[in-house]
Amino acid sequence: MTRWVNLKIWLLNFFVTSFSMFSLSHGAANAELRVKAVNLGGWLVTEGWMKPSLFDAIPNKDFLDGTGLQFKSVTTQKYLCAESGGGNIIVANRPAASGWETFRLWRLNENTFRFRVFNKQFVGLDGVKVVAFSHTPTNSETFNIVKESDNSNRVRIKASNGYFVQAKKEDLVSADVSSVSGWRDDDPTVFVMTIAGRMHGEFQLTNAYGPTKAPQVMKQHWSTFIVEDDFKFIASNGLNAVRIPIGWWIASDPNPPPPYVGGSLNALDNAFLWAQKYELKIILDLHAAPGSQNGFEHSSSRDGSLDWGKTDENILQTVQVIDFLTARYARRPSLYAVELINEPLSPDVTLEALNKYYKAGYEAVRKHSSTAYVVLSNRLGPIDPRELFPLANNFTRSVIDVHYYNLFQDVFNGMSVQQNIDFVYNNRSSQLSYITTSDAPLTFVGEWVAEWQVSGATKQDYQRFAKAQLDVYGQATFGWAYWAFKNIYNHWSLEWMIKNGYIKL
Ligand SMILES: *[C@@H]1O[C@H](CO)[C@@H](O)[C@H](O)[C@H]1NC(C)=O
Ligand SMILES: *[C@@H]1O[C@H](CO)[C@@H](O)[C@H](O)[C@H]1NC(C)=O
Numbered sequence: 001m002t003r004w005v006n007l008k009i010w011l012l013n014f015f016v017t018s019f020s021m022f023s024l025s026h027g028a029a030n031a032e033l034r035v036k037a038v039n040l041g042g043w044l045v046t047e048g049w050m051k052p053s054l055f056d057a058i059p060n061k062d063f064l065d066g067t068g069l070q071f072k073s074v075t076t077q078k079y080l081c082a083e084s085g086g087g088n089i090i091v092a093n094r095p096a097a098s099g100w101e102t103f104r105l106w107r108l109n110e111n112t113f114r115f116r117v118f119n120k121q122f123v124g125l126d127g128v129k130v131v132a133f134s135h136t137p138t139n140s141e142t143f144n145i146v147k148e149s150d151n152s153n154r155v156r157i158k159a160s161n162g163y164f165v166q167a168k169k170e171d172l173v174s175a176d177v178s179s180v181s182g183w184r185d186d187d188p189t190v191f192v193m194t195i196a197g198r199m200h201g202e203f204q205l206t207n208a209y210g211p212t213k214a215p216q217v218m219k220q221h222w223s224t225f226i227v228e229d230d231f232k233f234i235a236s237n238g239l240n241a242v243r244i245p246i247g248w249w250i251a252s253d254p255n256p257p258p259p260y261v262g263g264s265l266n267a268l269d270n271a272f273l274w275a276q277k278y279e280l281k282i283i284l285d286l287h288a289a290p291g292s293q294n295g296f297e298h299s300s301s302r303d304g305s306l307d308w309g310k311t312d313e314n315i316l317q318t319v320q321v322i323d324f325l326t327a328r329y330a331r332r333p334s335l336y337a338v339e340l341i342n343e344p345l346s347p348d349v350t351l352e353a354l355n356k357y358y359k360a361g362y363e364a365v366r367k368h369s370s371t372a373y374v375v376l377s378n379r380l381g382p383i384d385p386r387e388l389f390p391l392a393n394n395f396t397r398s399v400i401d402v403h404y405y406n407l408f409q410d411v412f413n414g415m416s417v418q419q420n421i422d423f424v425y426n427n428r429s430s431q432l433s434y435i436t437t438s439d440a441p442l443t444f445v446g447e448w449v450a451e452w453q454v455s456g457a458t459k460q461d462y463q464r465f466a467k468a469q470l471d472v473y474g475q476a477t478f479g480w481a482y483w484a485f486k487n488i489y490n491h492w493s494l495e496w497m498i499k500n501g502y503i504k505l
Contacts, residue, residue, distance in 0.1 A: 021316070082118055
């Protein structure tokens with residue numbers, strides 16, 4: 001069955017390739033080079049894509065931007081909650097904690113924070129009453145968190161008026177206690193704190209280190225994490241391209257808005273120098289767009305919010321980033337493709353906003369380059385995988401990017417080694433053929449990894465799993481890219497997988 005599918009796709013590619021010699025005017029022309037690429041996480045940083053010690057060394061590292069905190073009163077045994085999810089008072093009457101009971105941090109400095117609630121308002125004071133009304137924070141919306149000790153989860157919250165917050169009654173939380181002592185169970189200023197979710201992206205890192213230290217940390221990271229020798233290794237191990245995730249602030253380098261720091265453009269210039277030397281192609285990937293297109297740390301969301309694409313201004317700003325990058329690198333022989341945005345999330349990012357952006361972004365690339373492929377990432381979430389076809393069919397040299405992980409979804413829980421492998425040969429294969437058609441854009445599996453939710457798998461199991469994916473994703477008409485080159489987790493590091501004989505290309 002699988003072989004027939006493969007043969008069909010091969011034949012299709014054969015005809016598409018032959019056909020493309022006569023007509024290059026449609027998206028369906030085959031890529032002149034099928035990319036076998038690796039993602040260079042590290043230009044843009046998150047935990048995993050850098051040395052772990054960099055996050056570990058942050059003072060008060062539990063309290064980074066976006067960390068979700070829940071507070072249970074020791075007197076009532078109930079959780080603090082933003083009534084109605086926000087736009088209302090703070091109460092202390094919830095027996096269990098989830099969204100409305102989670103307060104997301106904005107870190108102002110090591111000891112001072114804002115708390116953002118479910119509906120995005122900030123916690124503040126109305127007199128001494130603790131409320132969450134404001135969408136734009138002012139000085140009164142700041143708090144200190146005082147821990148009993150470093151290894152205790154008992155805390156007090158001190159408000160901007162200098163008073164401690166207490167769970168006075170179930171429907172009244174106030175900041176009106178001036179002096180406290182001890183950590184007794186009958187003290188309404190004492191809360192048991194739970195951390196519900198952390199974020200470890202570039203925003204968190206640079207904001208926590210601050211304007212003096214962050215530039216040093218990032219500079220040190222860029223000059224040591226991925227170096228020229230890595231490009232040499234990549235080129236000599238069967239790969240022909242790299243996909244480089246970058247953040248929107250690169251367009252204002254060397255003076256990006258805080259907390260970001262200058263230097264990312266220089267790091268990218270280095271990538272182009274090394275890529276040219278070792279004859280590697282570059283796929284530029286706008287991984288973090290202004291406002292965040294998916295709320296994840298890797299798109300540099302501050303607190304899990306997703307604000308990209310909500311205004312024309314925001315979309316225009318993003319187009320300008322693409323314009324800047326393409327203008328700068330269009331004449332470099334290494335520039336192979338520009339990916340306009342990575343993993344916009346449905347339904348928050350609407351198809352309408354995305355189409356508008358893709359059209360303008362495509363034109364921005366074409367202003368400077370008639371040859372660079374323009375990569376359109378499919379939205380994450382519940383979508384028709386062909387939803388970008390009507391737009392992409394109007395473009396020349398366009399590519400649809402899909403990311404295939406046997407992770408992150410409940411269907412993979414408890415799957416055996418063989419079930420994972422079968423899933424790749426059957427389900428992934430048909431997902432890929434569904435979007436790989438002769439009159440549509442090229443296809444790209446821009447992210448995949450030989451990691452799964454199987455525990456205790458052997459080296460041979462991993463080898464078979466990697467091979468299955470190479471077999472299937474090798475049918476993508478534009479190519480594929482492994483996530484990532486270097487990573488603190490071995491199987492997520494293609495360098496480690498190659499050096500240890502798990503993957504051979
Ligand atoms: C594609 O181009 C045609 C002709 O210019 C136009 O009518 C159509 O609206 C375009 N489709 C999209 C999705 O932009
Ligand atoms: C994989 O595809 C088969 C056959 O179409 C289907 O029965 C099965 O539910 C799919 N598996 C998952 C996990 O989606």
